[in-house]
Amino acid sequence: MSDSGVFGGARPDRHDRASQKNAGANQPTAQLFCRDAVNVGGAFVPRPPLTYKEALAWLYSLQRFGIKLGLENIRRLLAELHVDLHGSCVIHVAGTNGKGSVCAMIDSICRAQGYRTGLFISPHLITFRERIRVNGGMISQDAVANGLTLIRDLVANWQPHPTFFEVTTALGLKSFAEAKLDIVILETGLGGRLDATNAIQSDVSVITPIDFDHEKWLGDSLEKIAAEKAGIIKPGVPVVCAAQRDEAEKVIRARAIACEAPLQFVTESYGRSAIGLPGDYQKQNAAVAIAAVHAAKIGIDEKAIARGLATVECPARFQKWDGKVIIDGAHNPAAARVLARTWREIFGDQRATLILAVLSDKNLRGICEALAPIAESVLLPKIRSERAADLEVLARVLSSITPSLPYSIPKCVGEALAVARTRPNPILITGSLHFAGEVLAYLRGEAAAFEECAQ
Known part of the structure; x- marks a missing residue:
């Protein structure tokens, strides 16, 4: 945070963005018009906005495109949606286990101090709206419907078509940009290096414990999996890391050195106050969350930490x-x-x-x-x-x-x-x-x- 109390420039990662900057402007005018309209009796009329159920049906249909790791589509989406998180402090969290709990703790602590926060997590438990939260509240059905209508019309003719997770990420980041938040917490969906959330320039990178999962996509060894997770580490950006197995730790250290990124391993558990999530492992997650907040240079006092941890909610964690x-x-x-x-x-x-x-x-x-x-x-x-x-x-x-x-x-x-x-x-x-x-x-x-x- 600057002396004036305004968070520094967390913006979409600008790498390779120039080629996409004028993507919309380079399309024929008729094509731009047609993607937002339908032909009725020879005349173009605006496509009707989607209802919430229709919007979800369209979004869920994108699962047919499967999982496509890569950043080109999400960068293009963010550019054409004019998403800019300038003024927000972005905390990016990757890892195999504990991501959701750590994200929830960071969000709860920051809200307890009075900051306006955005939280992006996956998957949802009951409703899609859980994935995108502003100040603890789920995105509204209307915001989902309107946002997905906009994105549907925007990407109608894109090849390759954006995936379910790319569109979901874009919807979340656009919502956060419009809300003018102090702090944005992003949980990776799969891996890190090529995950859609990695298109955003972060202020702190957080890595929770790494172990075997999603081997089809991330690799069949801890070293390969750690390399994908460590891909969220960016040049000069502080890294907060949970204790890791030796194979993963070596990969993370090497990536941090290559990026000249300050690296802090959190090996002690938090024990100064009660935590709303049971289990000793949540004390380790709490220590990581607190270290991430401090690394981001967010002003937080002990009362806010205690209050945030005591009231944190993360369903389906014991x-x-x-x-x-x-x-x-x-x-x-x-x-x-x-x-x-x-x-x-x-x-x-x-x-x-x-x-x-x-x-x-x-x-x-x-x-x-x-x-x-x-x-x-x-x-x-x-x-x-x-x-x-x-x-x-x-x-x-x-x-x-x-x-x-x-x-x-x-x-x-x-x-x-x-x-x-x-x-x-x-x-x-x-x-x-x-x-x-x-x-x-x-x-x-x-x-x-x-x-x-x-x-």
């Missing part, structure tokens, strides 16, 4: 729904091991009735190996996600690890919960953030509000 039900979005072996440790911290030797659903592209064996020791029995319900692992395959994996562990396959989430509640053990619902969202919607009596999304 979330206690009631006296018997715990919901956690652990979806890779490292996260499942942390979950099992946290379970023992809270429940000791008491075992869980485990309700488990995992996506098919995840390490089923690694997740089951971590969770089987804390389970008394397992329920494997059919869930709504089209990416869900085959239940018979998941059952065979479980049985091969612990043949004596009883399991059953309920036909839906509601049936699984009803069965689990008849048993004396506490209930642990885990395996996927998508699954956690479906469960939360059901428990809230809002099953119809669950906006299923593959990404």
Whole structure:
């Protein structure tokens, strides 16, 4: 923050932007007009604005383009939408596990000090609107509809067409730019180096613990995965990093040296006040969040830190729904091991009735190996996600690890919960953030509000 109290210039990364600067101006006038209009009886009339449901349907349809890592499309989008975060301090967070919690803590701490914040996270649990928050409040349905209508018309003839995550990122960043925020917190979607969020020039780069996940996209070794995550490190921009395994730490140090970026490893846990998220691992996340705020030179006092951490909300992170039900979005072996440790911290030797659903592209064996020791029995319900692992395959994996562990396959989430509640053990619902969202919607009596999304 400058002496005048205005945050320094966090703007879209200008690299390669010149070639896109006049992209719209170079298109024929008729083409520009036609993308915002439809031909009715030989006359062009404006395309009607999308409703919220129509806008989401269009956005979700973009998932057919899959995941395309790269920055050219998002840079073009941000340029043509005139997105400029000048005046906002941008904190960019990558890592395998803990990203969501760290982002939520930074946001909560800064709001407790009175700053206006923007928070961009993924995936959502119940509603798409969770992904984009201004001052703690979700983006409105009207803002989603209007923003996506604008982007739909803008990109109608683009080749290649922007992906679901590129459009979502552009919508979030445009919303933040229009809101004139003090601080913007961006969570990467996948990796870092070629993630759409990396098109923005950040003021601090944050890296949470790195482990195996998304190997198809990021590589089959910790070194390769760390290289992608460390791609958010930019020349001269401070880096705050959680404690890492040796292979990842070496890669991060090398990248920071190459970028002449000051690097701080946070190895101690925060313990000065209570944290609203349970588990010792959240004390480590809190220490990283506080270090990130300080590295950004954001003026924060101890009262705001304590208040922000005490009131932080991050659903599906060892979330206690009631006296018997715990919901956690652990979806890779490292996260499942942390979950099992946290379970023992809270429940000791008491075992869980485990309700488990995992996506098919995840390490089923690694997740089951971590969770089987804390389970008394397992329920494997059919869930709504089209990416869900085959239940018979998941059952065979479980049985091969612990043949004596009883399991059953309920036909839906509601049936699984009803069965689990008849048993004396506490209930642990885990395996996927998508699954956690479906469960939360059901428990809230809002099953119809669950906006299923593959990404």
